[in-house]
Amino acid sequence: MAAAHLPGLRRIVAPNPGPMTGHGTNSWLVDHPGGTAVIDPGSDHPAHLEAILAAGGGRITHILLTHTHRDHLTGARPLGRMTGAPVCGFRHSAVASFTPDIALDDGSVVAGLTALHTPGHATDHLCFLTAEGIVFTGDHIMGWSTTMVPPAPDGSVRQFLDGLERISALAPSLLLPAHGAPISTPETCISALIAHRLSREDRILAALRQGxxxxxxxxxxxxxxxxxxxHRAAELNLLAHLEKLRDDGRAMHDHAVWRADAAHGDSPPPREPARPAP
Known part of the structure; x- marks a missing residue:
């Protein structure tokens, strides 16, 4: 199911391409009975904001952020001033200088969309679920690349995996990411992402056993x-995986040196079940 063929949905790609953003940030416009919500206004480039404004038809009622990384956040306040729409984001912002106009919690409903708190890529990351089972995945699931997961306090591999399982449990009909193309086979995609992370973890543990x-x-x-x-993104990803191995009792860290825990290195702990969907 292609997003272009879904009534009430439009995508505008921000002009901010790069190694971490692909072709740019997807700004999604979602119609609801009271108007139009914008998910991730992205860049503050004037032409991009004007394109959003034109596509919204003068009915933009809410601006929703999946998280507060710059490629999602910088257009929020300018678009809010242009439309009068409140900016909605997770209650506990990861950016000290930003406070949402409407604070969202896990399970909050705004403009017909249910907020799902899915930390891992960012502590304040939200996905948004429609009544039709479509999930706007932000950067938790992307349509062009795997997601960069930073170490604590900004991210967590364990939380990232829990978020994938939570989205999978919703049996979504379509995933609409903040970067890349729509994903029409959600279960296949999520299974592959989980397998990729666990394979990466095994590879890191094997490397650690070298000494x-x-x-x-x-x-x-x-x-x-x-x-x-x-290189920097890979380094952060690696450190996040090492932290998970340490927390699982499979690695040790002392004075900047990492070691495999010989007593527990072959026995990953049982996964805790993901939180139930609202």
Whole structure:
């Protein structure tokens, strides 16, 4: 099911392409009985905001943020001033200088969309569920690449996996990400993402069993060839996985040196069930 063929939905891609954003941030316009909601206004580029305004037909009632990374946030306040629409985001913003006009919690409903708190990529990350079973996934699930998961306090691999399982449990009909194309096979996509993360974890643990290592050592063992533009993201991803292995009792960290825990290295703990969907 293509988003272009769904009534009441429009996508406008922000002019902010790059190594972490693909072709740019998808700004989704979602019609509801009272008007139109905008999910992730993205860039504050004037032409992009004017395109959103034109597509909204003068009926923009709410501006929703999946999270407060710059490629999603910077257009929010300018669009709010242009339309008078409140900016809605997770109650506990990850950006100290930003407070949403309408604070959302897990399960909040605004403009007919149910907010789902899905931390992992960002502590304040929300997905939005429609009554028809469509999920706007923000950066939790992307249509062009896997998601960068940073270490604590900004992210968590465990929470990211829990979020994937929670979305899967909803049996969504379509996933509409903030970057890349719509995903018409949600279960296949989510299963592949979970398998990718667990495979990456196994690879990191195998590298750790080669002997004690600093983060730089582990980068050389795990990422033998990576573009310079992605090096920092890969390093953060690696550290987030190492933190999960440590929290699971499968790795130890002391004075900047990581070691496999010989007593527990082969026994991942049982996964806790994801939170039930509202």
């Amino acid at each position: 004690p290592a600093t983060l730089d050592d582990m980068m050389r063992r795990v990422y033998r060839a990576i573009p310079a533009s992605l």
